[in-house]
Amino acid sequence: xxxxxxxxxxxxxxxxxxxxxxxxxxDNVVLDNLSLDVYRGEILGFVGASGTGKSVLxxxxxxxxxxxxxxxxxxxxxxxxxxxQQRMQVDMRLGVLFQHGALFSALSVRExxxxxxxEYLDLPKKLMDELAMLKLELxxxxxxxxxxxxxxxxxxxxxxxALARALALDPDxxxxxxxxxxxxxxxxxxxxxxxxxxxxxMGLTVYMVTHDLDSLFSVCDRIxxxxxxxxxxxxxxxxxxxxxxxxxxxxxxxxxxxxIDLKAREQA
Ligand SMILES: Nc1ncnc2c1ncn2[C@@H]1O[C@H](COP(=O)(O)OP(=O)(O)OP(=O)(O)O)[C@@H](O)[C@H]1O
Numbered sequence: 570x571x572x573x574x575x576x577x578x579x580x581x582x583x584x585x586x587x588x589x590x591x592x593x594x595x596d597n598v599v600l601d602n603l604s605l606d607v608y609r610g611e612i613l614g615f616v617g618a619s620g621t622g623k624s625v626l627x628x629x630x631x632x633x634x635x636x637x638x639x640x641x642x643x644x645x646x647x648x649x650x651x652x653x654q655q656r657m658q659v660d661m662r663l664g665v666l667f668q669h670g671a672l673f674s675a676l677s678v679r680e681x682x683x684x685x686x687x688e689y690l691d692l693p694k695k696l697m698d699e700l701a702m703l704k705l706e707l708x709x710x711x712x713x714x715x716x717x718x719x720x721x722x723x724x725x726x727x728x729x730x731a732l733a734r735a736l737a738l739d740p741d742x743x744x745x746x747x748x749x750x751x752x753x754x755x756x757x758x759x760x761x762x763x764x765x766x767x768x769x770x771m772g773l774t775v776y777m778v779t780h781d782l783d784s785l786f787s788v789c790d791r792i793x794x795x796x797x798x799x800x801x802x803x804x805x806x807x808x809x810x811x812x813x814x815x816x817x818x819x820x821x822x823x824x825x826x827x828x829i830d831l832k833a834r835e836q837a
Contacts, residue, residue: 570676581608583645584742584774590639592622599625600641601798607742612768612775614785617795618816623778625666626795627744631657644741661689664735668750671731672719675697678705678730679715680810685737704733709763714719725756729763736767737819742774743767749781757781794820 573812577678585607599622607613629632630641632648641648643659651659653676664685665733672681682701705715708729730746732812735743738835749757763787767773779785785792786806793803794817802812809821 580676581611584608584641585776586640587626587630588624588640588642590641591637592625592634593637600629601812602634603791603795603799605800605803607774608791609741609774609777610768610772611790614789614792615776615778616785616792616820617655617677617794620796622798623795624746627746627776627778631744632701636809654709658691661738662741664738664740666728666731666735666745666748667744668742672727672734673718677716678710678733679723681719682734682737684734684779688736700737701733703794704732704736707736707767708733709759724751725760728752728760729758732763737791739771740773742776744776745777745779747778747780749779749784754783757783757786764788782837 577675580737583606584819585605587603587605589602589604590600591598591602603626605626608794615626616625625634629636630643631646632641646655646659648656648659672678673684673710676684679701682704686697688702701715702712703711710726710733712728714722714726714730719730722730732743732745739774748764749760752760761784764775764777768775777784777789779789791803791805792809794801794814796811796814796816798829801814802808802817804812806821810816812818
């Protein structure tokens with residue numbers, strides 16, 4: 570036995586564990602015995618070709634899409650084995666930013682941020698107002714954004730407001746579904762920076778579905794690739810570069826990826 574084995578033992582805390590999960594719609598098997606671990610405090614970038622099941626996995630983890638078999642455990646609790654009260658406590662520790670922000674258009678930004686507070690907590694209005702302002706500040710929005718409606722915000726502001734809502738209950742894990750899609754490169758880079766800052770200051774764990782190579786190169790600690798209905802490979806960008814699969818190769822070593830790599834080297 571390797572005498573150094575204990576030194577290399579993985580001691581990171583697994584906050585989300587997906588084990589042998591199969592999801593199908595009729596005959597269409599989308600995920601087939603898929604397994605994935607997410608560790609506390611990491612930013613995991615989840616990628617895969619369009620239509621491979623990234624959103625389906627996210628929805629399954631959140632309990633919005635039923636699975637055929639397998640287990641999903643969050644904070645060590647198997648979601649199929651816990652009662653409603655425990656489930657609510659788990660849900661309170663999760664924040665979600667769905668694709669396109671998905672703010673309620675009839676509610677102001679303040680009211681949007683307060684939606685999870687109203688759902689899970691019984692707080693006086695004054696305190697909820699104060700908390701909403703704190704969340705706005707946290708995501709870098711000015712105080713006057715509180716009274717605006719989603720239609721009055723730019724794309725970048727909508728993402729930030731949606732992130733503020735996802736952070737409303739101080740979650741341990743945030744799930745971000747293509748958070749930088751639709752943003753210009755500067756807006757996207759600013760958003761990535763914000764996510765990294767929140768991870769560093771709040772110890773947040775971030776599960777980010779993304780097609781954005783810049784995000785993958787700049788903020789993700791680890792990347793998982795969905796392919797052939799499973800997690801095909803997970804690891805660092807370097808691991809992706811070495812992995813021998815046509816899609817992974819063209820994605821991470823294609824023209825766009827090389828440009829980003831060169832840009833990163835120039836800046837280093
Ligand atoms: N509710 C549903 N009923 C039937 N089929 C579904 C349902 N939801 C998803 N699918 C199918 O599951 C597959 C994976 O879809 P999904 O939206 O998860 O892909 P994706 O990887 O997120 O794609 P994209 O990158 O384009 O967003 C697709 O074939 C889709 O048609």
